[in-house]
Amino acid sequence: MPSSLHPRSAKELCNLQYSLRRDILTMAHRSKTGHIGSAFSVIDILINAYFGHLKYDPKHPLAPDRDRLILSKGHACAALYAVLAEAGFFPKQELETYLQDGSRLAGHPHLGSPPGTEASTGSLGHGLSIGTGMALAAKLDERDNKTVVVISDGECDEGAVWEAALTARQWKLSSLTCIIDYNKIQAFGRTEDVVNLEPFADKWRSFGWRVLETDGHDCTALLSALKQSIEPSDQPMAIIAHTIKGKGVSFMENTIDWHYWSPSDEHFKKAMIELSPSPMPQ
Amino acid sequence: MRTTFVRTLARLAEKDPNLILLTGDLGFTVFEDFRARFPNQLLNVGIAEQNMIGVAAGLALSGKRVFVYSIVPFVTFRCLEQIRNDLCHQHLPVCIVGVGGGYSYGHLGATHHALEDLGVMRTMPNMTVVSPGDPWEVEQAVLALGTLNGPGYLRLGKNKEPLLHQPATISEFVLGKSIVMRGGDDVTILATGTMLETALLAAALLESKKIQSTVISVHTLKPIDRQGILAAADNKKLLITIEEHGPFGGLADAISRIIAEEGLPVQFLPITAPESIDVVTGSHSHFRSVAGLTAEKISARILERLKK
Numbered sequence: 001m002p003s004s005l006h007p008r009s010a011k012e013l014c015n016l017q018y019s020l021r022r023d024i025l026t027m028a029h030r031s032k033t034g035h036i037g038s039a040f041s042v043i044d045i046l047i048n049a050y051f052g053h054l055k056y057d058p059k060h061p062l063a064p065d066r067d068r069l070i071l072s073k074g075h076a077c078a079a080l081y082a083v084l085a086e087a088g089f090f091p092k093q094e095l096e097t098y099l100q101d102g103s104r105l106a107g108h109p110h111l112g113s114p115p116g117t118e119a120s121t122g123s124l125g126h127g128l129s130i131g132t133g134m135a136l137a138a139k140l141d142e143r144d145n146k147t148v149v150v151i152s153d154g155e156c157d158e159g160a161v162w163e164a165a166l167t168a169r170q171w172k173l174s175s176l177t178c179i180i181d182y183n184k185i186q187a188f189g190r191t192e193d194v195v196n197l198e199p200f201a202d203k204w205r206s207f208g209w210r211v212l213e214t215d216g217h218d219c220t221a222l223l224s225a226l227k228q229s230i231e232p233s234d235q236p237m238a239i240i241a242h243t244i245k246g247k248g249v250s251f252m253e254n255t256i257d258w259h260y261w262s263p264s265d266e267h268f269k270k271a272m273i274e275l276s277p278s279p280m281p282q
Numbered sequence: 283m284r285t286t287f288v289r290t291l292a293r294l295a296e297k298d299p300n301l302i303l304l305t306g307d308l309g310f311t312v313f314e315d316f317r318a319r320f321p322n323q324l325l326n327v328g329i330a331e332q333n334m335i336g337v338a339a340g341l342a343l344s345g346k347r348v349f350v351y352s353i354v355p356f357v358t359f360r361c362l363e364q365i366r367n368d369l370c371h372q373h374l375p376v377c378i379v380g381v382g383g384g385y386s387y388g389h390l391g392a393t394h395h396a397l398e399d400l401g402v403m404r405t406m407p408n409m410t411v412v413s414p415g416d417p418w419e420v421e422q423a424v425l426a427l428g429t430l431n432g433p434g435y436l437r438l439g440k441n442k443e444p445l446l447h448q449p450a451t452i453s454e455f456v457l458g459k460s461i462v463m464r465g466g467d468d469v470t471i472l473a474t475g476t477m478l479e480t481a482l483l484a485a486a487l488l489e490s491k492k493i494q495s496t497v498i499s500v501h502t503l504k505p506i507d508r509q510g511i512l513a514a515a516d517n518k519k520l521l522i523t524i525e526e527h528g529p530f531g532g533l534a535d536a537i538s539r540i541i542a543e544e545g546l547p548v549q550f551l552p553i554t555a556p557e558s559i560d561v562v563t564g565s566h567s568h569f570r571s572v573a574g575l576t577a578e579k580i581s582a583r584i585l586e587r588l589k590k
Contacts, residue, residue: 064345111343111372119343120371123363129333130368133340140302140322141344160364163333170328 006087008051013219016047016086018277021248023082023095025275029268031099033107037246037258039079041183041216042150045241046071046083048222049148049179058088061115067145068134070119072127073152073181074108081105081114089116125158127151128178132168135176135236146230150179154186157195162207168236169208176236177229178209181216183245185256204238216241249274283438284381286417288316290424291349295320300345301428304338306331306352308381331356335364335376342374347428353387354380354396354437358403369433370407377427377434378403383413383476384526384555385569386440391562395569396437397555400474401531403435404504410457411504413437413525415478416446419501422455430457439476440566446478446499460507460514466494469520469584472511474500474533477524480570483577484524484584491585506536515541515548522551522584526575529554551587553580 008016020043028036046069050056054067071080078098085092090104094114097103104113108122119130131149138145155161168176182200184191191197204211210233214225222241229237245259246252249271263271288309295301295316303320305313307329317324327334331352338348350357357380358365369376380399387394403411410430414420420438427434446463455461460472463482466489473481478499485495498514500507515521521541525533534552541550555573570576574583 119339120367123367125332126336126364126368129336129364130340130343132333133337133342134344135340136325136337137341137344137346140346160330160332160336163328163330164336167327167330167333167337171325 006051010219013047013051015277016051017044017219017248018275020047020079020082020086021275022272023085024078025249025263025268025271027078027081027095027098029263030096032262033099034258034260034262035075035078036263037252037255038073038076038152040247040249040252041243041245042071042073042076042181043079043082044217044219044247045150045179045181045222046079048219048226050083050087052219052223053226054146054148056087056116058116061089065143065145067148068118068131069148069150070121070127070131071109071150072121073124073150073155074121077107077109080109080117084114084116087116090114124152124155125160128161128164128168131176131178132164132173135168135173136171138175139171139173144175146175146177148177148179150181152186153180153182153184153191153197154194156180156197165204165207165209172234173236174233177226177239178236179239179241181243182240183243185245185254185259187259189256201240204240208235209238210235211238211240213240213242216243217247283414283417283420283443284312284441286420287379287424287436287438288312290421292316292319294424294428295323298347299323301347301349302341304334304348304350306334306350306356308352331361332364335361336368338376339364339368339372339374342376343372348376349379350376351379351381353382353394354399355394358399358435362402365433366406370409373408373432375431375433377430377436379436379438381438381440383437383439385566385573386476388566388569389563397528398531399437400503400525400527400533401535404531404536406433408432409504410434410502412457412502413475414501415473415475415499416443418445418447418449418452419455419499423457423501426455426457437475443476444479446482458502458505458507460510461499461501463497463499464495466496468494468518469522469588470496470498470514470518471522471524472498472500472514472533472537473524474503476526477575480575480577480580481524484581487577487581488584493585493588500533503533503536506540508540511537511540512544512546515546518548520549520551520584520587522553524553524575524580526570527554528557530557549587551584553583
């Protein structure tokens, strides 16, 4: 089974930043649920991973040699579903069933549901250990596939993240990349006020990881960081992606409220106008 | 039991290069031979059990069959959410092996004792829970868990437990099927794990008092052998359970549920360790004695109950 890259042009990636945000907004509006700020924070990371970096075949979602991505910050799963549908793992129309009774699209991702979901996540601090196990298996089996784990900043309060960071370095899992969606807002406050992570890059470096900091919404910067993550090394790579919670809709940006609120009809209309296809202000 | 465990696991590892053993920095004098023979199939994950379970899940999601090993409390309670979410919800072939069931680590104190694990593990979705009673049952359980399509929990004692089965007379070991150790018409004793030997000794003491006991090894707590229990309770004066485990969630609870659901007309005497114990250190046998888990104390309780 040949895995294949699914590269999109810069213009296509930019268009996806709008169209997938509209998908997410529609899902949140229709289901009357929150976590839209988190999904808007992480969506550009996922777009660039799935359409510029990872190898996979949506027709064979369990092919052993595929690259794997775990969305450990499972509450942002609307973004993952939008990307997996765009990538062809399941029909885009199914996004309409998000959170409906009996749907495959739950409020946190469940293994294989929808296809392309690599792990059940939702309790923070689990994904990096699972990704470490996947990268370890690839190393033992001499497969060269990549493993990417996307975690949140607040998730780094969990001790298990750092347990995984220690072992991934110990086992020299250079095929493992951890992307931290660093929007600096966690569920009940700003990270600097709740549990300050700074000096954040130094923490990862001191655990023996390669570290890159990047703009988490800029496609060129993200693609460049992802490309550097696969350069020969004996260290895993941490990409600290500086992001804005709620990015793309002015009244959602950088607020705690939109971790929880669901968009009203009026919010929906306003946000849709802002997410109409014109160049994204960087 | 742990020697038998690792020897049996080596047999599986030899046949299956996809089998991986993870340890949470334990196994001194136990795993050296395994490590020498299968250097790529044993990984010391360090003293980090939450990560160990997550890594096991990642390995299993990539086609590996994983055994994870540590002392019971560390490999169950410390990482319980990882067990539930990463192993059970994802239905992965990972076997958790806990050494030191009950008061096995007597001197080391309460942190190292395991009196809640069977209850906690039984509540985990899709989990098979096995508590073997002697080295033969350990061997058979490891072989069976080695082909299980889902998560398992194997509760071991420590070391030098006696062989209680006579292999020549045993036909087969099936997960979820209890084994009759001896027959007797008056009472039935259901025992699990490290209490199987004590149950047989208690039965011998009862026999000297003209009470004939059936003794059954309930090596699998989940799924429980409902048919075997029904047959064992049939026409008996008293049904007794014995386990080196606290009063909640273990064998006594599993059996009392069957009694209630089936409306069995049988008297029931659950013998367990107490919820907590007023001893901070002592040998394994000292803790058992204080907990009332000796053949003498158990047989005395059964006799007393029969007088009522």
